């Protein structure tokens with residue numbers, strides 16, 4: 281088992297594992313928003329997990345979610361340079377985010393709140409102007425809704441739906457115009473989605489959320505309520521325990 | 529020929545392998561003029577790919593349009609020379625006058641608006657091409673006149 285050194289602390293990792301997951305398992309928090317454990321091709325879109333890694337006497341900036349561990353690798357999670365870059369990445373994410381925590385379905389389990397409070401940052405960008413786009417909420421589905429103004433384009437819902445062989449959601453457009461949406465923006469209710477609610481479960485923000493009415497319909501036993509509010513399911517925690525509602 | 533027949537004809541000339549996807553989309557756009565919802569669905573079916581993925585690809589590239597081109601398709605050049613001489617201002621002016629964004633078509637179907645790269649007449653930049661005519665040395669001020677003239681022409 282390779283051992284790596286993160287901010288001076290030695291931890292063991294599984295061979296072939298990415299730095300991020302080794303760190304999280306050992307209780308070292310590296311901010312992350314778009315990483316899915318076991319993903320064949322890490323997405324690397326949010327840039328929050330950047331770390332410095334010593335390579336041949338020099339330090340390189342790398343994303344912890346995509347970099348495989350090497351024996352005796354030296355990793356730095358908290359340096360001044362990293363803090364600056366990470367902060368900019370976070371501000372960029374928040375600059376087109378409709379910040380409305382009071383009325384947000386995500387409430388306390390929001391990963392953005394977790395990141396901002398862990399790193400003692402404000403949610404609202406300090407150096408960038410807010411540019412929230414005027415995008416409509418899709419509440420056509422009986423159980424859940426989608427508010428693109430809260431979407432951070434982490435791709436988790438896209439990948440999970442894809443993994444289930446459905447692919448109802450995908451990225452569309454590019455650059456600032458990029459959105460996560462359905463084919464030709466068709467309403468969620470029209471796609472033949474069987475309401476497994478995996479997308480809602482993996483969404484780190486209040487973009488995909490359960491409707492108030494559906495909370496009563498879904499029996500507590502099915503566990504989605506629990507899952508959605510369990511701190512373990514923040515993207516920093518284990519994503520292994522699935523068990524949404526299934527197709528039934 | 530109907531759109532679906534045109535598309536069927538194109539399908540016959542391609543293997544449903546991923547590397548052919550962009551070529552095939554380009555071909556449909558060239559023959560039909562745009563990629564309709566139905567066209568994207570048939571392409572998804574042909575390649576055994578989810579429709580959302582086709583939509584993702586089509587919206588990623590500027591060259592694809594999802595609305596039929598207008599009777600007078602306006603192409604504003606944003607190639608290097610035209611860009612440096614204010615091509616974006618011309619595009620903005622058309623967008624304001626026609627009340628449509630880049631990639632859109634007016635409701636009456638008369639005009640569509642697109643940005644393209646270089647028609648090869650950089651010496652008279654910035655240029656706009658509408659049907660086969662080149663409008664040289666455009667300014668935002670000339671845009672209204674160009675549109676009025678085309679509207680009058682269409683009426684007759």
Ligand code: SF4
Nearest residue numbers: 380381384390485486
């Ligand atoms: S997604 Fe998070 S940060 Fe955004 S409004 Fe909801 S609770 Fe607040």
Ligand code: SF4
Nearest residue numbers: 431432434435437483
């Ligand atoms: S909807 Fe949620 S899970 Fe999907 S990309 Fe947006 S933030 Fe990520």
Ligand code: FES
Nearest residue numbers: 324326327329345
């Ligand atoms: S880039 Fe690594 S978690 Fe997003």
